[in-house]
Amino acid sequence: MTLATALPAGPSGGTREDPRFAWAAPGKAVERGEERLTDLPDPEERSPGQRALAAAVHDELRALRARFLDVHADAVYDLLTGDRTRYLRLGELVDAAADAFPGLVPGPERLAAERARPQAAKEGHEIDQGIFLRAVLRSPVAGPHLLDAQLRPTPRALRLLPEFVRTGVARMESVLLVRDAGVARLTMCRDDRLNAEDEQQVDDMETAVDLALLDPAVRVGLVRGGEMSHPRYRGRRVFSAGINLKSLGSGGIPLVGFLLRRELGYLHKLMRGVLTEHPGQWRSRYTDKPWVAAVDAFAIGGGAQMLLVFDHVVAAADSYISLPAAKEGIVPGVANLRLTRFTGPRVSRQVILQGRRIHAAEPDARLLVDEVAEPGEMDATVERSLARLAGDAVLANRRMLNLAEEPPDALRAYMAEFALQQALRVYADDVIEKAGAFGAVKS
Template identity: 75%
Template sequence: MTTVVQPARPAHPTRPEHPVRAPHEDVRDVWSRLAAESGAVARAEELLAALPDPVARTAGQQADLAAAMDAARALRARFLDTYADAVHDRLTEGRTVALRIDELLEAAARELPGLVPDDARLASERSRVQAGKEGHEIDQGIFLRAVLRSPAAGAHLLDAMLRPTPRALALLDEFTRSGVVEMESVRLERHRDGVARLTMCRDDCLNAEDSRQVDDMETAVDLALLDPAVRVGLLRGGEMTHPRYRGRRVFSAGINLKSLSSGDIPLVGFLLRRELGYLHKLVRGLRTDHPGQWHTPFVEKPWVAAVDGFAIGGGTQILLVCDHVIAASDAYVSLPAAKEGIIPGVANFRFTRYVGPRIARQVILEGRRIRASEPDARLLVDEVVEPEEMDAAVERSLARLDGDAVLANRRMLNLAEEPPDAFRAYMAEFALQQALRIYGQDVIDKVGRFGAAHQGPPGDDAAYARG
């Protein structure tokens, strides 16, 4: 049974809220001194080393560990409330080095031991199912919340996440030459019409997302944005081999619950990377700092999404960052957050903008599906057409979005609708709250039951659980 404790704040009104630093004291020395004086981190480590695995602990052992981990997390939170900027500056050499979230956390683990889990601890966690983990990712959430809260450090981190990935840069020559890149879960093709057609092709599991697909999606989005011959992007699901949908296109079944149950949905590599990586790049574009682009540091392009079958969870989240959405008349969208027990990414930030507060609560809190045939669907999609008319509707939409004025206006619309500072503030709280949610006992119970019920081939995935 995993222990999950929300970082606490001191209850006594006269107790100092923040640690005090002597003039010119190095931030690493501050953390070392505070950790030594408190002893909270050391006590939690000693208990973790002495206790059996989470599933074998007694209630008393759980309570003792919960208290110790709570004290250690409260210390980390108070320290970072004061020193997030100083820590970030040390790790990024005064914001001169762009570190992605995983790189930033690795640097923090090296430079400030005990502040966030190190590689060895994370590797041990990765070998366990979700119910058997200790919840060390919560400490990553505490760290990233503090960094993202800062206008200086947070903006620098967001910029780092908007840069092209090394994998995309390595594949760029091949893609610009051939116009095709085949990955495990995504196929990217550039046609002569200047359209980059990104096809999600996890045909065995209805495009249910895992870490592999997030990596492939970010790589494909980077390539489409980097290639100067691409003017418009299309996101669509491919034809499935899944027995229930064989030969039919499906957009996305959302998060792969089997992977979550087995412990293979990491906070940083999946839940945060997809929001700060390819989804944010669909909105803002790529940060390139090309000297010829003096007017903007970003390369961006309009995107069309075509929904066949359904867009569940993360699939619906993709629609919220696209410029034009077409849905087949027999399709539906949903955000089953309450059923899964987690937060549906940035949908809580974006969804109300489209449908209003009442429908947003019905969909996110109560699990309502919106079918393309309902009038409310027109709040989320631009066109609803018969399945056999999807291809023609897609081509018309791509032609309409191919224009220089479209780029300038989408940029201004996105700035007005989703100011970068507002997005940063949301992501700061999301980093911690989602970390707490994936270790919530209700989530562990739900995905555990799902994992036990679906021990068959990979095709028995999230879509089965959602009907």
């Protein structure tokens, strides 16, 4: 049984309060518009005139969707979640919306067909997901509920938890998690690609963060890059090269499964904790723990974004941090919200808009990292920082610091606009050209 058939009677037998009734007319208009798109050649084969026509049709249909959601976003969300009694993660939510409101967002089959194409050959249906999620997230009713849904443990983590509690080890494709004397040591181990993130790594990272947070024997977490097999850094630890641009060019970086899940999943959990039902829930809805990051070699792009949610950052003296957003053409996650808190507005603009690198040896690096250690002293420095964060009062104070520095509503408002702006950027001509060129050079 689909969600649409499980719900009460729809437009034909419902009332005007049913949002499916309100969607009936714009939904028919969307259907007619999409038929015009299917009459055109595939996106990469269109003439300039056909591309202009497709853009005009998309603009018309997206305006219809946006106007509908401006009025009905809360009613749509309540219908999909049973008046907010069910917690649907991002992917589940957009699939449910596609089922109950045909044409409002693309369905799984359409997205699967798009996923098989390189970025340059896609129609850009994920932009419609961005419109939908922007409306949901900016709602003060639906938005907080969706944030909570993303903070709940993933089903995969819950399946792996008993074994991890028993053995203290969880091996995944891109992450190794080991519990050692109360420390959850999370090692990113995409050794052939400098820990460049793709959808698999986002899934593995969220699973590992969930396990560390849920295991009662863990007091503090550590995230560090493993040793690389990549020719340029063979045998050296590397933190992260950020988004995998080759995957982006080939069409393998989804809006929901990577770009949004990453921010509202494991990165948000590193800061806020995991939302669970537990005996002491009256004290806090979240199970959270302090986290340390150890930066070897570099933290580029998404790697630099990660550092902004850690309680303590140790960097090797020969490492650097950069956010090459202007070069890549995309929005660097939540860095535009968080970086200014650390560096001030001038440095944040230099880093994000102009591509400035911050080297660990320069004074401005102390705005982003807590300690700088010589490469041979990294291990000892990291262990001392872990011991300092094991204090009894650390949890309460980090919780209050995070609440003061980034209230949930501030993140929600930012992510509402990010959902659409990032979708627009990954389908922009300049990003497609740069990502395609990167893939051609590296392949």
